Amino acid sequence: TLRKPEEAKILPTKEQSSIFEVLITKRWTMNFNPALGNMTKPIAFNGDGTIAEGRNANEYTWKLEDSVLAIYRADGKLQNRYKPIGHKFVCTNDSSARGLPNQVIYRADVPIGELS
Secondary structure (H helix, E strand, O other), X not given: OOOOOOOOOOOOOHHHHHHHHHHHHOOEEEEOOHHHOOOEEEEXXXXXXXXXXXOOOOOOEEEEEOOEEEEEOOOOOEXXXXXXXXXXXXXXXXXXXXXXXXXXXXXXXXOHHHOO
């Protein structure tokens, strides 16, 4: 009898592991509507891929796609993708995303002037 080969497990890169660790252990603030100014909320990332604090129908789950943070809605559709830059994640303004453009997620424990 022929058997299917088992799926190969893909291990995270060193960069992904580092980003994952920072995401789940640090405090974060999301500027969810930059067009209206300082529209912010706390956001926290659980190690199981769910959003903890700040969770709603728009920010429901998350995962790393290469080194990019992707946040998904409760219906499974892409909300936004964010590229890590310094102590923040900047929205990639992906055309397939449903969220508002130019969002930023930044470390709550780093002074604003040191975020870059």
